[in-house]
Amino acid sequence: MSEPELRIVLVDQNVTRASILEEGLREAGCTEVVVVRDMQNLLRRIVDEDPDVIFIDLENPNRDVLEQMFQVSRCVRRPVAMFVDHSDTAMIRAAVEAGVGAYVVDGLRKERVKAILDMAVTRFNAFSELREELDRARQALDERKVIERAKGLLMKHKGLSEETAYGLMRKAAMNEGKRIVEVARALVTALDLLT
Amino acid sequence: MSKLIIGFIPLTDCAPLVVAAEQGFAAEQGLELTLVRETSWANIRDRIIVGHFDAAHMLGPMVVASTLGIGHIRASLIAPCALGLGGNAITVSLPLWERMRREGAAADSHPAIHGRALKRVVEARARDGLAPLTLAMVYPFSCHNYELRYWLASAAVDPDRDLRLVVIPPPLLVDAMRTGQIDGFCVGEPWNSVAVDCGVGAIITSTAAIWPLSPEKVLGCRAQWAADHPQELAALIRALYRAALWCERPENHAPLAALLADPCYVGVAQELILRSLDGRLKLNPDSQAVHIPNFYLPARRSATFPWVSHAQWFYTQMLRWRQVQPRPGQLAEAGASYRPDLYRLALAPLGVEAPLDDIRAERFFDDTKFDPVDIESQLGEPRS
Numbered sequence: 001m002s003e004p005e006l007r008i009v010l011v012d013q014n015v016t017r018a019s020i021l022e023e024g025l026r027e028a029g030c031t032e033v034v035v036v037r038d039m040q041n042l043l044r045r046i047v048d049e050d051p052d053v054i055f056i057d058l059e060n061p062n063r064d065v066l067e068q069m070f071q072v073s074r075c076v077r078r079p080v081a082m083f084v085d086h087s088d089t090a091m092i093r094a095a096v097e098a099g100v101g102a103y104v105v106d107g108l109r110k111e112r113v114k115a116i117l118d119m120a121v122t123r124f125n126a127f128s129e130l131r132e133e134l135d136r137a138r139q140a141l142d143e144r145k146v147i148e149r150a151k152g153l154l155m156k157h158k159g160l161s162e163e164t165a166y167g168l169m170r171k172a173a174m175n176e177g178k179r180i181v182e183v184a185r186a187l188v189t190a191l192d193l194l195t
Numbered sequence: 196m197s198k199l200i201i202g203f204i205p206l207t208d209c210a211p212l213v214v215a216a217e218q219g220f221a222a223e224q225g226l227e228l229t230l231v232r233e234t235s236w237a238n239i240r241d242r243i244i245v246g247h248f249d250a251a252h253m254l255g256p257m258v259v260a261s262t263l264g265i266g267h268i269r270a271s272l273i274a275p276c277a278l279g280l281g282g283n284a285i286t287v288s289l290p291l292w293e294r295m296r297r298e299g300a301a302a303d304s305h306p307a308i309h310g311r312a313l314k315r316v317v318e319a320r321a322r323d324g325l326a327p328l329t330l331a332m333v334y335p336f337s338c339h340n341y342e343l344r345y346w347l348a349s350a351a352v353d354p355d356r357d358l359r360l361v362v363i364p365p366p367l368l369v370d371a372m373r374t375g376q377i378d379g380f381c382v383g384e385p386w387n388s389v390a391v392d393c394g395v396g397a398i399i400t401s402t403a404a405i406w407p408l409s410p411e412k413v414l415g416c417r418a419q420w421a422a423d424h425p426q427e428l429a430a431l432i433r434a435l436y437r438a439a440l441w442c443e444r445p446e447n448h449a450p451l452a453a454l455l456a457d458p459c460y461v462g463v464a465q466e467l468i469l470r471s472l473d474g475r476l477k478l479n480p481d482s483q484a485v486h487i488p489n490f491y492l493p494a495r496r497s498a499t500f501p502w503v504s505h506a507q508w509f510y511t512q513m514l515r516w517r518q519v520q521p522r523p524g525q526l527a528e529a530g531a532s533y534r535p536d537l538y539r540l541a542l543a544p545l546g547v548e549a550p551l552d553d554i555r556a557e558r559f560f561d562d563t564k565f566d567p568v569d570i571e572s573q574l575g576e577p578r579s
Contacts (some may be wrong), residue, residue, distance in 0.1 A: 001233040041377065058234075058235075059234060060235070060366065061366065062235075062236070062364065063237045064235045064236050064237055064333065064362050064364055065361070065362050065363065066237075067236075067237050067267075067335060067362070068334070068362035070266065071335040082210075088268070092241065093243065093245040094247060096242060097245070098244045099350070101241070121526070159377060
């Protein structure tokens with residue numbers, strides 16, 4: 001067989017994102033993956049796991065804790081650096097943009113690291129898209145609720161049918177060059193104040 | 196209007212950036228600043244390097260470390276303007292403070308007496324077979340790390356052998372102390388005052404007592420960005436200079452504290468932020484506030500001038516604490532990352548009398564002098 005299995009530690013407090021990346025790494029044949037969520041004993045855990053590669057999400061303030069560890073050589077058995085060599089600006093850019101930090105032990109072959117870093121970047125980006133999609137869906141749902149509520153209020157206060165109430169709001173929106181949800185929101189606020 | 200994106204960490208000394216953005220000093224210079232709050236110093240550095248930020252609130256030693264390629268990839272950063280002097284303190288947990296008091300420390304003691312008391316506590320714990328004390332600071336390449344180590348070493352406490360020194364991000368320090376993970380820390384305000392106010396710690400000394408007029412944060416940016424955007428950088432330095440003067444004026448302290456208290460900036464109670472601006476710190480939970488002269492200086496005493504000797508001193512500390520293997524030429528490279536020339540150039544139109552020298556000698560609480568004229572012989576660095 002070729003090189004020994006890479007030991008990978010993921011430091012991520014977001015459960016969903018961590019499992020998306022963990023799954024990707026396992027599919028790529030990395031079986032030695034440990035997810036760390038308990039930040040209190042972060043250093044201890046990492047020293048115990050003795051990983052070849054560490055991934056950490058950039059929203060995590062504990063990133064600075066890791067950077068100290070790599071300064072104190074007696075903490076870790078092997079020297080650790082961010083990325084493999086100084087020519088990796090493109091890799092750093094991709095990682096920072098995706099929101100993931102990577103640390104690897106010295107002496108690891110660049111191609112091996114690059115493959116799994118690319119994987120981490122792809123999965124982090126996939127997670128962001130998922131989150132944005134969720135946000136959009138949630139927003140659409142919220143907007144629908146406001147419109148429903150405004151329609152109901154119009155029906156009640158003006159004795160209109162559902163269709164006429166909706167038509168009235170749509171006409172007001174067109175006249176004022178606004179989105180129908182903005183008109184609905186204004187209506188709900190105004191009626192809340194009046195009643 | 197030129198638009199600039201600037202990263203910052205929630206600490207009181209981000210004040211000049213916030214004031215430049217909020218009180219019209221940036222607009223006056225034709226700049227529109229977008230301030231982005233970050234969660235770690237490593238993120239600040241990386242986002243400067245990849246160009247997400249044009250400039251940032253940065254640790255002085257981080258500029259030097261990045262330029263030399265220590266602890267990370269090599270990336271030439273510069274500090275064309277400082278963001279004030281002082282503002283840090285050392286806080287210990289109340290149990291440790293009690294122990295230190297029994298060893299002769301008092302609230303108004305000289306840092307050397309505090310050091311001796313701590314030394315006795317450290318020795319007693321070793322004798323009793325107790326775990327060594329754990330102290331925290333905020334980043335390996337920070338003034339906090341070097342100030343704390345300087346004070347410990349002058350009391351003959353070896354920070355790498357006699358205790359555990361760890362990094363914890365500022366907003367998490369107070370909780371770490373409350374839960375007994377750490378016995379003390381060195382950090383910028385408002386986090387010392389927060390520890391006192393929560394009843395978990397006592398401030399034993401300000402760094403103004405360890406090193407009067409000690410350096411702190413700087414405005415950091417890529418050397419290449421500075422070369423490509425000379426007009427914007429000069430405008431930014433002018434805006435920060437004027438904003439720092441505004442921060443310094445006593446009548447502005449209360450509105451400044453209110454501004455920084457906003458959750459989008461520091462997000463800590465106005466009253467706690469005001470303490471460091473006024474230089475009136477409450478040292479422990481049941482005491483009155485005491486006045487600490489020159490605790491934090493945003494503008495006075497050339498507080499925004501990027502002294503080359505500050506960068507040189509950081510480099511000597513990187514050597515002292517074995518963060519770097521010495522190479523010929525490193526000292527000069529470290530010094531060149533601080534750019535008083537750009538500072539003077541930017542401020543000339545305002546008629547500001549900036550210091551004429553790039554270096555100045557410093558004196559520490561133990562009467563040791565740092566003489567930048569003669570560092571090389573002190574270091575024994577091979578001349579390149």
